[in-house]
Amino acid sequence: MSSDPQLDKLKFDDNGLVPVIVQDHGNGEVLMMAYMNLDAIKKTIATGKVHTYSRSRGRLALKGETSGHFQLVKEIRTDCDLDVVLLKVEQIVAACHEGYRSCFFRQYDAGAGDWKVVAPKAFDPDSVYQQQKK
Amino acid sequence: MSSDPQLDKLKFDDNGLVPVIVQDHGNGEVLMMAYMNLDAIKKTIATGKVHTYSRSRGRLALKGETSGHFQLVKEIRTDCDLDVVLLKVEQIVAACHEGYRSCFFRQYDAGAGDWKVVAPKAFDPDSVYQQQKK
Numbered sequence: 001m002s003s004d005p006q007l008d009k010l011k012f013d014d015n016g017l018v019p020v021i022v023q024d025h026g027n028g029e030v031l032m033m034a035y036m037n038l039d040a041i042k043k044t045i046a047t048g049k050v051h052t053y054s055r056s057r058g059r060l061a062l063k064g065e066t067s068g069h070f071q072l073v074k075e076i077r078t079d080c081d082l083d084v085v086l087l088k089v090e091q092i093v094a095a096c097h098e099g100y101r102s103c104f105f106r107q108y109d110a111g112a113g114d115w116k117v118v119a120p121k122a123f124d125p126d127s128v129y130q131q132q133k134k
Numbered sequence: 135m136s137s138d139p140q141l142d143k144l145k146f147d148d149n150g151l152v153p154v155i156v157q158d159h160g161n162g163e164v165l166m167m168a169y170m171n172l173d174a175i176k177k178t179i180a181t182g183k184v185h186t187y188s189r190s191r192g193r194l195a196l197k198g199e200t201s202g203h204f205q206l207v208k209e210i211r212t213d214c215d216l217d218v219v220l221l222k223v224e225q226i227v228a229a230c231h232e233g234y235r236s237c238f239f240r241q242y243d244a245g246a247g248d249w250k251v252v253a254p255k256a257f258d259p260d261s262v263y264q265q266q267k268k
Contacts, residue, residue, distance in 0.1 A: 005247050021155055021164055028162020030155055033218045045242075076242035078249060080230050084167045086238045096214050104220045108179075108210035113139050115212060 002038055011083040012038065017053060018085055022063075022095065024102075025074040025088035031095035032103040034063075036085060048073050050087060067128050069093040094122035097129070136172055145217040146172065151187060152219055156197075156229065158236075159208040159222035165229035166237040168197075170219060182207050184221060201262050203227040228256035231263070 002008055012018050017035040024031055034052040036044070040060055043051040050063040050071035064070035075088040096103040099121040106115035136142055146152050151169040158165055168186040170178070174194055177185040184197040184205035198204035209222040230237040233255040240249035 006242055006249050009249065019153055019167060021167060023162075023164055028157075030157055030164065030220055032213065033153060033155060045244075077238040077252075078240050078242070079167065079237035080232045080234070080239070081237075082240075082249075084237075086164055098214045100214070103213040103215075103218075104211040105214070106212050106216075108140055108212070110179075115140050115143065115216075118211075 002042060004042070007038060007041060009082050010038075010041070010078060010085070011081065013083075017055075018083060020052065020085045020087060022050060022071060022087045022089055024091055026090070029102050030104055031071070031089070031091055031101070041085070044073060044087070045076070050089060063095075064092060067093070067097075069095070069128075071095070097125060099123050099125040099128075136176060138176070141172060141175060143216050144172075144175070144212065144219070145215065147217075151189075152217060154186065154219045154221060156184060156205060156221045156223055158225055160224070163236050164238055165205070165223070165225055165235070175219070178207060178221070179210070184223060197229075198226060201227070201231075203229065203262075205229070231259060233257050233259040233262075 010018055016037045020034050020036045022031045037053045040051045040053045052061050052063055054061040070092045071089040073087055073089055077086040094101040100119050101122045105117055105119035107118040109116040144152055150171045154168050154170045156165045171187045174185045174187045186195050186197055188195040204226045205223040207221055207223055211220040228235045234253050235256045239251055239253035241252040243250040
């Protein structure tokens with residue numbers, strides 16, 4: 001229980017997670033998909049900045065923690081089944097750690113041998129994540 | 135293997151599924167989230183109509199099979215990790231079986247006791263799904 005009746009209605013999966021779609025509130029671009037547990041949602045609401053649950057790191061993560069590329073929440077939606085969350089955000093700089101504004105920068109190209117990159121880079125990941133480089 | 139090198143690069147989960155975000159290609163509205171297996175993606179590409187893998191029914195499902203509310207695929211994207219698919223579609227009538235254009239018709243309403251419905255109904259589910267009613 002979360003003491004918030006709206007959050008109590010969300011249906012988390014067996015791992016206590018719910019998929020989260022993050023969308024630019026201005027132009028509607030889908031920026032990324034991630035997962036949240038109840039703590040991540042509560043912290044997102046309390047701070048106004050997107051927090052996710054990182055399955056690879058096994059912990060809560062503030063989106064933009066290293067890069068400063070925060071996502072400022074404008075609106076929180078859920079779907080008919082109450083098992084997916086949609087966040088409309090103001091994206092600082094870009095969402096993708098590969099330097100693109102949206103993580104969905106690859107388009108299916110019928111008959112081609114590989115996905116086609118269809119977006120320009122918004123920043124240089126090598127310089128932004130420099131301190132993490134080996 | 136799928137004989138399609140682009141599909142071979144997608145990373146399916148332990149159940150052979152990948153989450154799929156469906157977005158209106160015209161106005162950018164996020165319509166729904168679903169899951170696909172390799173067969174569902176191949177059938178979606180072959181027919182131009184969204185097919186999903188229904189986890190509750192344990193089988194492939196043509197979106198709009200009962201209602202006629204098909205989703206016509208305009209663009210297929212994937213994300214930086216190649217483990218999420220984004221489909222931009224032309225939505226016939228509406229995506230949600232509850233009668234709304236988008237499944238994300240509920241908005242978080244700070245301090246309120248329940249999620250707030252923020253979208254109008256696009257059709258009457260009782261008449262569209264009449265033959266399925268008990």
